[in-house]
Amino acid sequence: MNSERRKFLHGAALLGGGLFASRSMADTQHEQHTQPAKKPGTPTKPTRPGKPLESFQPTDVLTPVLTPDVPNLPFKVENGVKVFHLIAEPVKRQLLPFKTMEVWGYNGSCPGPTIQANQGDRVRIVFDNHLPESTTIHWHGLEVPIDMDGVPYVSQKPVPPGGRYIYEFTLHQEGTYFYHSHGAMQEMMGMIGMFILHPKRAYLPRVDHDFGIILQGWAILPNNSVPNTANMEFNWLTFNGVSAPATTPLLVRLGSRARIRIVNLGMDHHPIHLHGHQFFITGTEGGRAPESTWYPTNTVLVGVAQARDIEFDAKYPGDWMLHCHLPHHMMNSMSDLLGERMITTAATNEPQARSQMQAMAESIGVAHLHHAPIAANASEVPGFPQDAFMEMGMDAAVAKPETYGLPENWSAAMMGMMTMVRILPPEKYDEIMALKREGVKGKPADSPAPQHPHGSGK
Numbered sequence: 001m002n003s004e005r006r007k008f009l010h011g012a013a014l015l016g017g018g019l020f021a022s023r024s025m026a027d028t029q030h031e032q033h034t035q036p037a038k039k040p041g042t043p044t045k046p047t048r049p050g051k052p053l054e055s056f057q058p059t060d061v062l063t064p065v066l067t068p069d070v071p072n073l074p075f076k077v078e079n080g081v082k083v084f085h086l087i088a089e090p091v092k093r094q095l096l097p098f099k100t101m102e103v104w105g106y107n108g109s110c111p112g113p114t115i116q117a118n119q120g121d122r123v124r125i126v127f128d129n130h131l132p133e134s135t136t137i138h139w140h141g142l143e144v145p146i147d148m149d150g151v152p153y154v155s156q157k158p159v160p161p162g163g164r165y166i167y168e169f170t171l172h173q174e175g176t177y178f179y180h181s182h183g184a185m186q187e188m189m190g191m192i193g194m195f196i197l198h199p200k201r202a203y204l205p206r207v208d209h210d211f212g213i214i215l216q217g218w219a220i221l222p223n224n225s226v227p228n229t230a231n232m233e234f235n236w237l238t239f240n241g242v243s244a245p246a247t248t249p250l251l252v253r254l255g256s257r258a259r260i261r262i263v264n265l266g267m268d269h270h271p272i273h274l275h276g277h278q279f280f281i282t283g284t285e286g287g288r289a290p291e292s293t294w295y296p297t298n299t300v301l302v303g304v305a306q307a308r309d310i311e312f313d314a315k316y317p318g319d320w321m322l323h324c325h326l327p328h329h330m331m332n333s334m335s336d337l338l339g340e341r342m343i344t345t346a347a348t349n350e351p352q353a354r355s356q357m358q359a360m361a362e363s364i365g366v367a368h369l370h371h372a373p374i375a376a377n378a379s380e381v382p383g384f385p386q387d388a389f390m391e392m393g394m395d396a397a398v399a400k401p402e403t404y405g406l407p408e409n410w411s412a413a414m415m416g417m418m419t420m421v422r423i424l425p426p427e428k429y430d431e432i433m434a435l436k437r438e439g440v441k442g443k444p445a446d447s448p449a450p451q452h453p454h455g456s457g458k
Ligand SMILES: [Cu+2]
Pocket: 268, 269, 270, 271, 324, 325, 326, 329, 417
């Protein structure tokens, strides 16, 4: 095996230092909220005090869409028009406890907050540009007048830094849409958000749960925090701006029916797979699909610029994975952990290597590494290691009500574009929803895994 890769894998193994993170991701990820930026180019901080936008739910729709880890955009009604205020601005986004990106988004969130409206609504979106360069917003899939289409120079003048543009139109469609900057590089900096149009009459069969997920890929070079939008190697993969295991699980009551709306804006197409259930593709970026087109499947290819709505009956209890099935999207590149923190020897029992491991685990703040036992002769087997040192457990660092009751070290199996659909018996579902209302963090495992630095399993 290539020596660089060996060093990297040993670097990854170091996360087994057995240290518990002092700061929980759950503390920060619900704190994204609206706040006008002071001046163009001023980054928003990931942890700002105030009321989270997430607490806002549209009151005039039957089943609001929940976009985990991304807030809803509030509105007020003025003379029968729903008025939203959308602000393009730099955002710091913590996608994992040890990794924060400096990206661009809207209203302090990347992806931008979810807009939810009803078929037939008249909406006004007051758009302010707090970026250091010009931008516009395109309403992807919406049938709007040409001067609302958001293409710079073609349908409108670019909105300059500090400038404002008023978008206003009537929504006659229904379905899953999105908004995004119409600059390619800005798209790759994260400038997208979901735009849900609830139908005048509920779709049949009715769903009890409705979720939204935005797929994004990022090219972030080692030791950097700003995506390289010219790079073609996407090494960080996110659902709604966070990577597993920091993605918030989708909670579904056993016996109910659920819809998940998946939107993709990036450079890759993603085959999204659900465990344990079959689903139907019930809608696209063009709205609701006729039932005659539905067929059972368990993997949906969500191409770039597409939306796919899937629906299923939650028949089987369990914590079921929902993930992109491209193997390299089921993990993130950890080349980021190289550089000055690279371990210089493969002998991980060697004192210098041990102290490097310790320093690295501390600097990253990962709770602990769990890896399954390895064979005594592992190093003699060509190809070893593969996944052996990839599993970073960080249950406590990503704990939140939605993770309550998961088996110990669950987070070691979660990487990249991945989340969980937790199909829960009613009493357990109600218990977790109560924890959520109370804002109680997920209970860490009762007895943390034994701390086992790499090598002790031999
Ligand atoms: Cu993928």
